[in-house]
Amino acid sequence: MATAAKDELSPEDHVAKGAPVIVIEHLFKKFGKNVVLKDFNLTVHQEENVVVLGKSGAGKSVLIKCVIGLLKPDSGKILVFGDNVPGLSPDELDRVRTKIGFLFQANALYDSMTVRENLEFPLRRHWIDLTPKQVNQMVSEALENVGLKNTVDMMPAELSGGMLKRVALARTLILKPEIILYDEPTTGLDPVTSREIDSLILKLQKKYHTSSIVISHDMNCVKNIADRVILLLEGKCYADGTYDELAHSADEKIKQFFE
Numbered sequence: 028m029a030t031a032a033k034d035e036l037s038p039e040d041h042v043a044k045g046a047p048v049i050v051i052e053h054l055f056k057k058f059g060k061n062v063v064l065k066d067f068n069l070t071v072h073q074e075e076n077v078v079v080l081g082k083s084g085a086g087k088s089v090l091i092k093c094v095i096g097l098l099k100p101d102s103g104k105i106l107v108f109g110d111n112v113p114g115l116s117p118d119e120l121d122r123v124r125t126k127i128g129f130l131f132q133a134n135a136l137y138d139s140m141t142v143r144e145n146l147e148f149p150l151r152r153h154w155i156d157l158t159p160k161q162v163n164q165m166v167s168e169a170l171e172n173v174g175l176k177n178t179v180d181m182m183p184a185e186l187s188g189g190m191l192k193r194v195a196l197a198r199t200l201i202l203k204p205e206i207i208l209y210d211e212p213t214t215g216l217d218p219v220t221s222r223e224i225d226s227l228i229l230k231l232q233k234k235y236h237t238s239s240i241v242i243s244h245d246m247n248c249v250k251n252i253a254d255r256v257i258l259l260l261e262g263k264c265y266a267d268g269t270y271d272e273l274a275h276s277a278d279e280k281i282k283q284f285f286e
């Protein structure tokens with residue numbers, strides 16, 4: 028059953044869980060007087076897709092930026108494979124970031140670079156010592172994974188919204204991250220393309236055994252890809268359960284998201 032605040036389900040209550048890969052404990056983050064995260068707790072397990080629901084301004088993006096170390100929380104722990112992200116040195120953070128892929132809402136592709144150059148970028152950024160042949164193979168494999176091998180020499184401006192999202196996903200996957208953070212993966216796409224992206228996310232998750240935190244307002248996307256849904260409200264994990272559990276909740280604050 029979906030639970031709210033006080034009687035939150037423990038992770039053990041959910042079936043088929045792998046080992047914890049992200050453990051967030053007592054996270055607090057404020058900007059001036061604006062307290063965004065207030066004793067937020069969450070555990071994400073291996074091969075689990077956790078979708079974060081919440082109103083605009085609830086703190087969903089702040090949460091994933093804290094996980095990847097782009098924002099520093101005021102207090103609390105964010106353990107990624109046992110490393111406490113807020114306490115890492117820049118070099119250690121860079122090492123942990125190679126395990127975390129981040130798919131931005133706006134794709135964040137470089138308009139002046141070809142698809143190939145965009146995909147090579149993370150390999151160069153993380154100083155990975157690879158031969159040109161290996162780089163070529165990695166780019167081909169990443170594009171093949173998203174069904175876009177023939178776009179390798181195209182510019183982003185020549186691609187549709189769905190194709191851009193696939194290329195961005197290929198770039199996220201090129202370092203074979205163990206965790207992927209998705210910020211609104213289907214926003215701005217038509218319903219058919221959105222469902223194709225959902226299927227691709229699930230297919231690649233199974234292939235590479237990744238774990239994910241997904242921010243989404245697209246309830247079809249939530250239904251399709253969530254193993255678990257949490258509701259971020261007033262800085263806390265207000266509800267935690269499967270899509271069906273939350274969808275059938277009698278709690279008015281939860282119901283709003285499923286109407």
Ligand SMILES: Nc1ncnc2c1ncn2[C@@H]1O[C@H](COP(=O)(O)OP(=O)(O)OP(=O)(O)O)[C@@H](O)[C@H]1O
Nearest residue numbers: 058061063081082083084085086087088089090242
């Ligand atoms: N760098 C920052 N400096 C100051 N305030 C910030 C900063 N980043 C986020 N905030 C504030 O934190 C709060 C949460 O923002 P956040 O972007 O996480 O919301 P969200 O839940 O992702 O919303 P949306 O669904 O609209 O994207 C907002 O009040 C926002 O103004």
